[in-house]
Amino acid sequence: MxxxxxxxxxxxxxxxxxxxxxxxxxxxxxxxxxxxxxxxxxxxxxxxxxxxxxxxxxxxxxxxxxxxxxxxxxVDRLATVVPLSAAQRRGIDSFLSGSVSLQDTLQRAARLLSEITGQVAVVAAPSLAKSTLRHVELVPVATNILLAVVITDTGRVAQHTIVANPMPEQDGAARFTNAVNAEAASLPLTSAARKVRAMAAAPQWKELAPLAESLAVAFENMADSERTNELYMSGTSRLAHQHAAIADLAPLFDALEEQVMLMRLMSAMPRHDGVGVAIGSETHTPGLMHASVVASGYGQTKTRTGEGGELDIPGWGSPDSHDSNPSRTSKHGGDMIDRHAAYDEQSDQTDDSGQNDAEPVAFVGSIGPTHMDYAATIAAVQAVARYLTASLAHEGDGD
Structure with a gap:
């Protein structure tokens, strides 16, 4: 034997x-x-x-x-995973392209991933700490209160209230804001805060130094704040239809309520070329002991490719690990994967060495039973992550 x-x-x-x-x-x-x-x-x-x-x-x-x-x-010896058919990719593109805002895009992405996999889908909003400043506006909202409205490169909009004593003249505040946008655009929020403080030291902005300090603090607070209400989830009702014991479902529902825990888990999962799989106890979460999690970063992630444009995932393409039945289908998503074909939509952002040189700004994930269809789930998570990355890149170009 x-x-x-x-x-x-x-x-x-x-x-x-x-x-x-x-x-x-x-x-x-x-x-x-x-x-x-x-x-x-x-x-x-x-x-x-x-x-x-x-x-x-x-x-x-x-x-x-x-x-x-x-x-x-x-899972470690799955054959090379090649995401979704051309028709399914067009379906994803059509569904997500109808979005009217970043929030709508993320909500749609969660619903779509849940529909494809038949499992719980989780999509996090882009991290402000990893975003860069695109534009800031200071809007008067009361006698001595301004609202700092910040738009990042990912299209995310954040707001922060600034108490101004005394209230700056409208023309002066407008000129200062224009200068900040010229000097700090494309900088991370923490770097933008340092830039604003440096600007305040210039003689021309001396009278606006208190406002500059308040704006710098606002940038820093936004970068430090990772709000749990920026997590979009879909498909929790599907858990009731899974073949699982009631005793297993109760702690799972509790775990899904702990959004901070989910964000930490999915953002910290070890990944091979962008995709991570945690099974049962590997999640280190009591409520997920009978569940598996598949997650991928999206945003600024740059995908490593092997020859021929296929995903080159360590341990996933050994000659003896090919599926004996490559025409398998997912019961939830139809013909989900042709695991021996080439994927024709690889990221074109990889450098000459094939290495990733940027961190993802957020994650997308799927949570289901340990007997989930791993190949289909990985494929679906990868596809949705790539479309979200493309969407944010489109936002970042200012289109």
């Missing part, structure tokens, strides 16, 4: 359990897959995989189901 054949059996068990969500027996496995060995041999392989912690047998007379270790092995 060879280790390589045993792992082929493991892969087949995971695929069938994802597809049918029922314990997998050796007889059914030999019928569904051309493993080239008898049912008895497969049964011995499955017993060995159980001893090694990759499978578990829920009941003595039942088949076996994957463990976290089994899912992790499967």
């Amino acid at each position: 060879t280790q390589s054949r045993r792992m082929v059996v493991l892969r087949a068990v995971v695929e069938d359990y994802i597809r049918f969500q029922e314990p997998v027996g050796s007889s059914a496995l030999t019928k569904q897959h051309d493993l080239g060995v008898s049912s008895a041999t497969v049964r011995n392989d499955m017993a060995a995989l159980e001893d090694e912690g990759y499978l578990i047998q829920p009941h003595t007379s039942a088949g076996r189901v994957p463990t976290e270790k089994g899912y992790r092995y499967f």
Whole structure:
């Protein structure tokens, strides 16, 4: 009995359990897959995989189901994931292009990802700390109060109230604002704050020094503030239709309510070329012990590509890891993936070394059961992340 054949059996068990969500027996496995060995041999392989912690047998007379270790092995050795068909990409583009604002785009993206995967979708608004200043306006709203309205390169709009004592003359405030926009545009908000303070030291702005300091503080507060209400979620009602125990659902709902926790989890997940997968205990979150999370950054992320334009994900394209049935379909999204075709919409922002030289400004993710269709979910998350990146780039050009 060879280790390589045993792992082929493991892969087949995971695929069938994802597809049918029922314990997998050796007889059914030999019928569904051309493993080239008898049912008895497969049964011995499955017993060995159980001893090694990759499978578990829920009941003595039942088949076996994957463990976290089994899912992790499967995910780490997925064949190269090539996102979505041309028709589906056009559908995404059509759906998202109808957005009227950044908020609308993110809300639509969450709904769309949930529809494609049949799972919970989470989309975070671009981080102000990672955004750059495009434009600022100071709007009088009361006798001694100004409203600083900041527009970032991602299209996000933030507001901050400034108390001005004394209230500057309208012409002077307008000239100062125009100077700030000329000097600080395209700078991160913290750098813009330093620029404004430096400007205030110039003789021409001496009388507006208090206003300059207040505006600098406003920029710094915006950069430091990561508000939880900037998280867009869709598909939580779908959890009730999942094949999961009620005891597992209650803590999952609680975890979804903890938006700060979700933001930290998805932003900190280790990623291979932009995509991260955390399974069960890997989330380090009690409410997600029976769930998996797939997340990707979007915004300024630059995608590394291999030869031929395919995603080059470490450990994901070994010669012996190709799907024995590449025409598999997702029960939620139709023909989701042709895992052996070329993806023709790679980012063109990669430098000559193929390395990423910018951090993503936010993340998009999908949360579902550990028996989720990982290949389809990864594909969908990648596709939505890329369209959000393109959308923000479009905003950043000022179009």
